[in-house]
Amino acid sequence: MDDKKLTIADLTEHMHALVKSKGWYEAGSKRPQTPRNLAVSLSIEAAEILEHFQFTDEIKDRDELGSELADVMLYLLQLASVSGIDLEDAVLRKIEKNKTRTWE
Numbered sequence: 001m002d003d004k005k006l007t008i009a010d011l012t013e014h015m016h017a018l019v020k021s022k023g024w025y026e027a028g029s030k031r032p033q034t035p036r037n038l039a040v041s042l043s044i045e046a047a048e049i050l051e052h053f054q055f056t057d058e059i060k061d062r063d064e065l066g067s068e069l070a071d072v073m074l075y076l077l078q079l080a081s082v083s084g085i086d087l088e089d090a091v092l093r094k095i096e097k098n099k100t101r102t103w104e
Contacts, residue, residue: 008088012077019078035083042075 006014024031031037045068052065059065080087 008077011073012081012087015074015077016081033078033082035079038075038079038082042072042079045071045075 019025019033022031023029024033049065049068049072052059052061052068077087080090
């Protein structure tokens with residue numbers, strides 16, 4: 001990969017290429033790419049981020065934390081894609097909605 005910034009669509013295509021190369025789209029795959037399976041995996045990976053902050057407020061290993069954050073993003077991209085959700089549009093709409101919200 002070069003130094004250019006990738007879009008959400010670019011990153012999603014890279015994720016699709018990985019999944020395809022591993023055979024996870026194939027019938028009978030041990031890692032079927034269903035919305036449920038991806039949501040479960042996303043939740044598990046998000047929980048792994050918490051391990052980096054267990055009993056501390058400090059980041060001990062920035063590279064490992066980055067790796068866990070990347071796992072979360074990859075599962076999120078895949079879940080949005082297989083669910084037919086335009087993640088960029090969903091994010092932009094959510095930002096606009098949040099502009100009108102108030103929090104205490």
